[in-house]
Structures are given as C-alpha cells and as structure tokens.
Amino acid sequence: MKYSKATNYALHTMLFLAVATPNKLVSVHQLAEWQKVSPTYLSKILTKLVKEGMIDSSSGANGGYSLKSNWEDISFLDIIHAIEGKSSLFDCCLNEEPECLIKQTMLSAEEKMEDELKSQKLVELAKKIKVDI
Template sequence: MKYSQATDYALHVMLHLVMSDPDKSVSVQTLAERLNVSRTYLSKMMAQLVKAGLIQSVSGVNGGYRLRKRSEDISFLDVIQAIEGTASFYECTLDHGSECLIQQVVLDAERQMEEYLQHKKIADLIQ
C-alpha cells in the first residue's frame, strides 16, 4: 500500500501550519518554497484540505492558509482521508462477495491501521 505524493505534501503542510503562529496565515508561496513543490500543484492539494474542513483560506494582502481546527484535534487519518478518500485499499475481484477470507483479513488490517492513525495527532510531532 502506498499513499500518493499529495498525501505526503499534505502531512508536511499540516505540520508546518501546526508549528506556525495560529493568528497568522501562511501563503501558498511560502509553503511551496518550503516543500520545494509547484505552487499550482500545492494549491490543488490545499483546496482538498479546505474542503475537508481542516484548514481555512484567508483572502487579502496577508492571506494564505491557517488551521480551521485545533491542532490537537487533527489526526493523521483526517489528513490522509482528505487527500486519498475513504475507500478501502483492497477489494476482492473474485465473485464471492463479502465471504472472501482474504478480504476479511486485509480489511481488518486496514481498520487497525486507521484506528492507529486516528489516535495519532499532527500536533504530537512537535511535543
């Protein structure tokens, strides 16, 4: 299983925002330079984080992005699902439905990983 590059960037952006002054917005240009990534690509990914309610976009001269939620409330899973969605990584392609023993094992492993990522907060990294 592999997460997309957008998820990698999103997690790094969220860490940067958690470490930033909560009263100041961080520009997409600053974030793009810090991550050494295209501003256009980063803007599309940031739109997904805004849509998920994790960050907010601030207009104006001092505009940019800031956290919408308290940093202690933002989990790794929140960020990953904002970018990757909530679909399962595995789906049995044989025609025996939910009775597939292999699928049951893989889905159980995914649930355990999701539980771990839900409890792991981005803010935990700076403590």
Template sequence: MKFSQATDYALHAMLYLISAAPDKPIGVQFLSEKLGVSQTYLSKMMTKLVKAGLIQSAPGAHGGYRLRKNQDEISFLDIIQAIEGTASLFECSLQHGSECLIQQVVIEAERRMEDYLNQTKLADVAKKLPTEEKHAHS
C-alpha cells in the first residue's frame, strides 16, 4: 500500500500551516520552496485541502493559506482523504455469489488503519518536531 507523493507534500505543508501565526497566511511560493515542488503542482494540492474545508486561501499580494479548522481537530485521515479520496484500497476482481472473504480481511485492515489515522492529529505530530524544525516551519 502506498500513498501518492501529493499526500506526503500535503502533510508537510499542513505542518508549515500549523506552525504559522493564525493571522498570517503562508504563500504558495514559500511552501513550494520549502517542499521543493513546483508552485503549480502545490496549488492543485492545496486546492484539494481548501475544498475539504481544512484550510482557506487568502487572495492578494499578502495572501496565501491558513488553517480553517482548529489544528487539534485535523487528523492525518482528513488530509489523506482530501488528497487521495475515500475509495477502498481493495476491490475483489472475482464475481462471487456471496461476499469475498479476501475482501473482508483487507477491508478490516483498512478500517483499523483509518481508525489510527483518524486518531492521529497533525497538531500532536507538530508538537514532537525538534525546536530547529519548528522554526524552519514558521
């Protein structure tokens, strides 16, 4: 199982937003430089986070992105689903008259992973950043 690179960038971008002052949006240029990704690619990813209601965009010369939800409420699952969607990771390719036993196992594993990712808040991870990384994210 593998998440896309966009999810990796989204999680890191959200760490930058959590570390920023709430009244000071972070620009896409700053984020793209810090993450080493093009502004165009990052903008598309950030649009998904805006549509999911996790962040908001502020237009203008001093605009950028800031958190929309309380940082203690944002889970890894929220961010991953905003980027990857909510489709199941596994779909049985055989047409059974009853439920696929293999699919049942995989769906249960997926449910457990989703529970863990939902319980893991980005703010809790941000608190564990070493001091020098916290300053790098602000």
C-alpha cells in the first residue's frame, strides 16, 4: 500500500502551516522551497486543501495560505481524503460475490487503519515541533 507523493506533500504542508502559526500567510514559494518541489505542482495540492475547507488562500503581492480557524480538528485522515479521495484501497475482483471473505478482511483492516489516522490530529504533531519559521 502506498499513498501518492501529493499526500506526502499535503501532510507536510499542513504541518508546516500549523507550526508557522495558523494565522500567518505563507506563500506557495516558501512551501515549495521548504519541500523542494515545484510551486506549480504544490499549487494543485493546495487547491484541493482549499476546496476541502482546510486552508484559506489570499491572492496578491502579500498573499499566501493559512489554516482555517477549525484547524485543530483536522486529522491525518482528513488530509489524506482531501488528496486521495474516499474510495476503498481494495477492489475485489469478484464484485458479484457479496460474501467475499477476502474483501471483508481487507475492509476490516482498512477501517482499523482509518480509525488510527482519524485519531491522529495535526495539532498534536505541531505541538511536538519546536522551530522558528
């Protein structure tokens, strides 16, 4: 199982914004430089996070991105769903078989993983990082 690089960048971006102080505007160039990724590529990721209501964007010379006021409630799973969508990781090749034991096992494992990711809040990780940005 592997999440996309976009999810990796989204999780790191959200953490960076949380540590940078939630109300501070951070430019896409700062975020891209910090992660050594193209600003154009990162902009696409940021657009998804804006659409999901996790961050605000402000355009103009002093524009940038900042976390929404409810950012303390954002979990890892919320960020992952914003980028990857909410589809199951497992597709059973026997779709006509509702009692597929393999599908039941895989979905049960996926639910446990999602519960763990849902319990991991961005704010808790941000509290562990002591950096001046």
